[in-house]
Amino acid sequence: MGILNRTPASVDADRPASADFLRVLAAASVGSFHIWQQSWQGAGPLTHWLRAGSVGVDWLVLLSAFCLFLPWANAVARGTPLPQTRPADFYRRRALRLLPAYYASLLFSLGLAVHRGGWDATLAKDLAAHLTLTQQLFPCSYLSTRLNGAAWTLTVFALFYLVFPWLAPRCVRYPVPVLAALCAVQAGYTLWLLPRYGGEKYSSLFNQFPAFCGVLAVGLAAALVFAKLARAPWTSRFWPRVLCTALGVGALVCLDAQLRAQACAAQFQRFQLTHRMPLAVTAAAVVVCFGLGLNLPHFVRRGLARLSALTYSFYLWHQMLTVFLKYDLHLPAWAGTTPPNQTGDAAWMLRANALYWAAALAVSAAAYYGVERPAAHRLSQTAQEMRAEKAR
Numbered sequence: 001m002g003i004l005n006r007t008p009a010s011v012d013a014d015r016p017a018s019a020d021f022l023r024v025l026a027a028a029s030v031g032s033f034h035i036w037q038q039s040w041q042g043a044g045p046l047t048h049w050l051r052a053g054s055v056g057v058d059w060l061v062l063l064s065a066f067c068l069f070l071p072w073a074n075a076v077a078r079g080t081p082l083p084q085t086r087p088a089d090f091y092r093r094r095a096l097r098l099l100p101a102y103y104a105s106l107l108f109s110l111g112l113a114v115h116r117g118g119w120d121a122t123l124a125k126d127l128a129a130h131l132t133l134t135q136q137l138f139p140c141s142y143l144s145t146r147l148n149g150a151a152w153t154l155t156v157f158a159l160f161y162l163v164f165p166w167l168a169p170r171c172v173r174y175p176v177p178v179l180a181a182l183c184a185v186q187a188g189y190t191l192w193l194l195p196r197y198g199g200e201k202y203s204s205l206f207n208q209f210p211a212f213c214g215v216l217a218v219g220l221a222a223a224l225v226f227a228k229l230a231r232a233p234w235t236s237r238f239w240p241r242v243l244c245t246a247l248g249v250g251a252l253v254c255l256d257a258q259l260r261a262q263a264c265a266a267q268f269q270r271f272q273l274t275h276r277m278p279l280a281v282t283a284a285a286v287v288v289c290f291g292l293g294l295n296l297p298h299f300v301r302r303g304l305a306r307l308s309a310l311t312y313s314f315y316l317w318h319q320m321l322t323v324f325l326k327y328d329l330h331l332p333a334w335a336g337t338t339p340p341n342q343t344g345d346a347a348w349m350l351r352a353n354a355l356y357w358a359a360a361l362a363v364s365a366a367a368y369y370g371v372e373r374p375a376a377h378r379l380s381q382t383a384q385e386m387r388a389e390k391a392r
Contacts, residue, residue: 008241009295013074013230016291018248020308022283023063028054029259031360034150034319037327040341041353048103048263055262057153058276059283060315061212065219066226066287069294072168073227082172087165092379094161098154098312100375101367105148105316106130111148112324122146133158139204150319152207159209160216172219176354179217183277190273206273215280222284226291235292245293251285255336258282270328314364321363322356333357 033053129141135357136155171178189210234240265271332351334340340348
């Protein structure tokens with residue numbers, strides 16, 4: 001049904017398009033930040049989204065908690081049995097979903113690292129940390145990595161996936177204590193522990209897993225709220241859904257204001273850390289309010305879903321690909337030792353921005369359709385065949 005239908009279709013409680021929307025927005029924000037770092041091409045009145053786009057990582061962490069926990073929240077709202085998943089099965093599904101594409105991008109970055117600086121013991125340690133998703137725990141593989149610099153977030157996701165099978169059922173049974181405990185971990189880490197550090201040490205600690213526990217709590221809480229409200233009687237009426245859409249627009253405007261403040265902050269990292277929770281709550285409001293709002297046309301929902309599917313590969317490839325094109329291939333063409341953006345070459349900056357975005361999107365699509373999706377499908381089939389063989 002159309003967006004202006006006076007009898008809106010029921011809310012999609014299993015896969016809200018608003019989650020796809022925020023995922024695309026988050027990936028685009030992070031990509032804009034990294035590409036802007038290399039091209040210096042502004043975006044007029046939206047330039048603050050380029051300068052502060054790195055906070056999109058926070059939204060991706062939020063969405064991971066929201067989407068993973070949503071089946072549990074829906075079961076609670078419906079009054080049906082909770083999903084029964086053994087930790088080993090959960091870990092296997094996550095690994096099949098994430099590791100093939102990640103290792104493919106890691107292989108490319110390893111080839112670049114060897115080509116640029118050769119093989120040595122430091123690179124071996126760097127590679128070992130990346131292979132085990134522990135890169136963020138070691139300075140040489142986090143702040144000083146010669147491999148894919150954007151992959152540090154996988155350490156945060158891996159730690160969350162590690163505790164999720166234990167966390168989800170307890171969040172269902174004791175939501176307030178569990179969510180409060182997660183928020184307390186982030187608050188204690190942010191307000192008590194990190195102020196004791198400064199300089200480079202602070203930079204290596206402000207994005208560690210404890211600093212995201214409150215963000216994860218917001219994602220879990222948003223799933224519970226959304227699942228509950230999605231089944232309310234008023235969702236079958238037009239004007240309440242209009243109000244939810246308007247609230248979603250208001251949350252998006254608030255998000256824009258927060259990014260503007262972030263972009264102007266003198267101490268970028270400290271500002272991001274201390275404002276991480278308001279930013280997460282606002283992003284959660286975007287997901288919940290738009291998810292409960294008016295229905296998008298089918299082609300828009302399908303387009304968002306397809307773009308959302310590309311975001312993981314895009315995240316893995318866009319930064320290192322941009323740096324490779326600029327410094328290894330000197331594209332768009334430039335000579336000397338000083339990149340044209342540093343000399344104020346506006347035409348080059350415009351061409352670079354267009355090239356880096358086009359290349360990132362093209363390689364992301366190729367990686368998704370050529371590696372991520374077929375590898376996950378094939379490995380999943382193999383795992384099913386092995387379990388069936390074992391059961392005989």
